[in-house]
């Protein structure tokens with residue numbers, strides 16, 4: 105990046121918070137998306153507030169520099185990889201947590217991680233009930249920007265469901281507030297759907313392509329203290345999927361319900377079972393791992409009993425191992441993703457949502473591409489609210505073998521198309537969905553028009569939102 109532009113940036117954030125050092129650029133060239141090639145930006149800036157961000161966007165517009173907004177850098181689908189010689193605006197200095205206890209809400213700066221927020225809320229007996237497994241490194245705003253999901257989603261839905269309002273710096277450097285807080289006299293965040301259409305929603309899942317979220321206002325709830333952890337085995341996918349639907353229909357308070365194939369569990373438990381304290385066993389064809397949570401013990405006992413009955417009524421059996429769901433729920437990071445990092449594996453992922461009775465289609469499709477291309481992979485899923493299941497296929501490859509990696513890229517592309525045709529929808533509209541979503545042409549054109557209207561110079565993370 106030209107030194108004169110770097111100078112302009114420094115005048116906004118101060119010399120200390122702009123860098124063109126080789127080692128810094130190298131760090132910001134990549135993210136947790138291990139299967140994406142690094143791209144070296146031209147400069148990295150670390151503003152402290154919305155006003156500085158507004159001034160930085162003016163400079164970027166003036167010089168037509170592509171901007172990548174970066175928070176924790178934990179995204180897995182290449183969303184935060186910069187553009188060559190572009191500008192990375194890192195938001196981790198935007199801290200601050202403001203609790204509105206009477207309104208059951210909290211407002212946090214864009215740099216606040218789930219870990220920090222949870223530590224704060226736990227002192228008040230509260231929580232934000234959904235948090236991704238990357239909770240210690242990922243920011244709340246970053247997860248809103250991708251509309252993520254994770255433990256807690258099985259009851260509360262995707263992250264977007266928790267959002268009451270956003271403060272946003274638009275690409276033209278104007279600052280807006282959405283939700284009830286748009287009223288400067290409002291006592292705090294208490295309603296998202298005020299002031300006409302859901303402008304908040306426009307920015308949820310926007311992947312830094314429409315503006316910069318500088319603070320998020322989220323719902324908080326009384327912290328659950330009582331949990332039941334169990335695993336349930338089934339001999340067919342129909343039984344397992346029926347069980348998941350019965351749990352919903354009977355209002356069992358399952359905060360995290362995951363669905364695994366037998367061979368996948370066998371494989372991973374061989375690596376990690378000892379550490380979890382899980383005895384070696386032959387895992388059933390399908391296993392549901394579930395954490396039920398309640399604020400009252402009597403309610404928990406009743407739900408746990410009901411879940412066991414429903415399992416048996418749908419033809420399953422209660423496995424009775426609690427360590428696995430307990431680690432999933434409490435450990436967050438200590439699950440499969442970690443196993444891959446620990447063992448140095450590389451993978452491409454292809455997050456998507458299926459309906460409750462369609463998750464087996466994802467397993468079938470990944471099995472087909474694994475057979476065709478000859479690689480190791482798997483998919484598992486978790487319930488994400490009212491009627492969806494988040495599936496996350498992992499396609500493993502050897503990072504030092506370019507042919508192996510090329511094969512995975514091809515298989516990944518093919519899988520995106522075939523999964524879409526099973527009725528699946530993207531979870532995070534990452535760039536690889538481009539051209540893979542037959543029948544959405546008009547919708548994508550509309551999205552593209554919106555992007556052009558809001559960001560006429562196309563500086564904000566161009567190409568990231570399904571190719572837009």
Ligand SMILES: Cc1cc2nc3c(=O)[nH]c(=O)nc-3n(C[C@H](O)[C@H](O)[C@H](O)COP(=O)(O)OP(=O)(O)OC[C@H]3O[C@@H](n4cnc5c(N)ncnc54)[C@H](O)[C@@H]3O)c2cc1C
Pocket residue numbers: 135136172173174175176177178179180183184195214235236237238241242243244245246247248249250251252253254255311312313315316317318437441442565568
């Ligand atoms: C071990 C591991 C486990 C994971 N588990 C989960 C999981 O359970 N659920 C889940 O949803 N994800 C999961 N992820 C993926 C990742 O944590 C999420 O995508 C997360 O939301 C990214 O947040 P971040 O702060 O790291 O954002 P970044 O990676 O920095 O950015 C992500 C995207 O959002 C944009 N962005 C970030 N902040 C803002 C902002 N303030 N305003 C506008 N745009 C912004 C960026 O431009 C980029 O497009 C996991 C990742 C890892 C490494």
